Amino acid sequence: MHRVMNITDVDDKTIRGAREAKIPLREFTAPFKQAFFNDIDTLRIKRADDFPTATDQQYIDRMIAMIATLITRGLAYQADDKSVYFRINKFPDYGKLAHFDLTQLQSTGRVKHDEYDKEHIGDFALWKAWDEEDGAVGWESPWGRGRPGWHIECSAMATALLGDEIDIHCGGVDNIFPHHEAEIAQSEGCTGKKFVRYWLHCAHLLVDGQKMSKSLGNFYTLADVLEKGYTGREIRYALMRVHYRAPLNFTWDGMEEARQSLGRIDDWLMRLRECSASVSLAKGNGRQAGSLPYTFEEALDDDLNISAALGFLFETIRETNRAMDRGEVDPASANVWLNWWERVDSVLAIGHGEDEIPAEISQLARAREQARLAKDWRKSDELRNELNARGWETRDTKDGQKITRRAGT
RNA sequence: GGCGGGGUAGCCAAGUGGUAAGGUCGCGGUCUGCAAAACCGCUAUUCGCGGGUUCGAUUCCCGCCCCCGCCUCCA
Structure with a gap:
């Protein structure tokens, strides 16, 4: 099994954050990346074999190559705003994963559309032309300076590391549309092969309902x-x-x-x-x-x-x-x-090793054992309370007293 | 409005056309000096609501209600 987790380290938010902090993009994203790895370690999530990042030049190159292929095949075009868009009308399966009928889509008004430049409102950017907001962030391409669109990076990194066809693709249900739909369109548009055999979409985390x-x-x-x-x-x-x-x-x-x-x-x-x-x-x-x-x-x-x-x-x-x-x-x-x-x-991965009992704890435990042998219940109960207060629990069994650490270990 | 996922005991949750796993909480018991842990017993005549099919439905069909998400430049 070969497991890959893509890391998006360039988008509107990170560009803005880097600009406001007046530091290079890479410097801005590094702490987030580190925090992410710390968190997956805390949760004992097994590391993937690869964590490719979107700004890695080898993947930028691959994205550019894929976009060029899509243009050659008539699946993409450069619009007047210099950005390159995917032509969804040329990809009949677009919308299939999400069961969307594109003619019936309604806008939620959540995003504003720059409808003038695109042939179809649903066409999505493969290459975003550079603008002043991007500052120092940008890469040269046959279509001018710019940066990857929001979905192409995943297609490029996934196919680079896993091949044209992958067995299992995971993600949140909220990514089905448009992200995964776009990944399918880009990847299959380039390779002509079935991109993903099984999609595992996990439901959302709610808090207090x-x-x-x-x-x-x-x-x-x-x-x-x-x-x-x-x-x-x-x-x-x-x-x-x-x-x-x-x-x-x-x-x-x-x-x-x-x-x-x-x-x-x-x-x-x-x-x-x-x-x-x-x-x-x-x-x-x-x-x-x-x-x-x-x-x-x-x-x-x-x-x-x-x-x-x-x-x-x-x-x-x-x-x-x-x-x-x-x-x-x-x-x-x-x-x-x-x-x-x-x-x-x-x-x-929920087990935990056996606890090492600190000297002071085992000393208290021994004292309690003595008190119990002397049938000094009052003293033994006091010592039990003392051990409890320090986070250790005592149990009296046929084989003698046992102490264990409880809760939060 | 369209599409998808949920609605099962106080809470979390699995499951099947043949009469409801498991966890947690609570109560009673065995054990214990008392506890703890473990074990035993009790805790949904009932699976969102209303119809239908069936010898029989929580499970299949139809309609409805509620919750969550998505519906194109936030990845």
Whole structure:
């Protein structure tokens, strides 16, 4: 599998930002790029193999070559404003992805149209002619100085790195039209081949039931959520547990639920690890959870049915906990389950390592153990409260006291 | 208005023409000095609303309502 994520590092906003900051475009976009990578790391999102950027000269060259091809084929033309536009009337499939009938399109009035220069209101820019607003930003082309249009960069970078035909193209539903529609038109207009086999469009993130927006005051950054004490993996779990095609409503209750669910997984793993390390007299019973309609893999194979997959995980957790309660899990079968978890977590990436217990914490724990042996409940409860206050939880089991870090780890 | 995605228990959410996974919360129990964790039990005669098809529909068909998104130079 070859994964590519395109980075648009030139557009109206970045040009304006760089101009206002009086710094080169590249210098202006660099911190945003860095922040983006920090965020995907926080969310444990696996890095793509490539992160091509639109301003990379090799891709600019490719965009220019593609535009030239489109002009040669009559699919594009240079208008009086010197910009080059895609001629959508020459591409019958345009609008197919979004199920749009171009003759029935209505303008929302959201964008202003420079209708004079274009043959059709729906024609979109492939190459934008330079104007004063662009300042130092621009590249030479057969059609004069300018910059790439808003969609051609994706076609150029995708076909450069993945070939003319790609298996899966992801993106938000809001990008179906016009962005993905334009990508298809440009790419297939150049190659004559089917550009994308499967489109995976994810639904929107809502906050408190409404679209996230600064004016509604329900706008959160990743940093805001981290500041509330939630960890990256908790956020990851909260965002992940809903099917990608269904809108996800972000709430603080949802974050709390994510934390509790992860705690359940953590406790199960801790138990399994102890079990696998023990010299146990348990009679092995490593049978797989049966009688369930799906396995974890089958659920994900079914259009990434994460809810069914997680359902299977939690049913498995209950079954093995039950078996451990009955003393039916020996080290060998515990390892079977731990290995199974490794496979599951290679996809989910929600596990966390075992905690190292600081010296002062284990000292308090030992003191509590002593108090319990002396049946000094008052003192042992005080020490338990003290440990809780420091973020550690105590559990008294048959095998003695266990301490674990809870919440936000 | 057109197109697309949603509407399932307090909340989140899967699912199927044959009678509702899972998570979370709450309540009761086992265990425990008390807890915690785990386990057991309880919590939707019902799947937005109204018709229809069917022996039977939440699942199929028709109509309607509500929410979210898109409808061309913001990517």
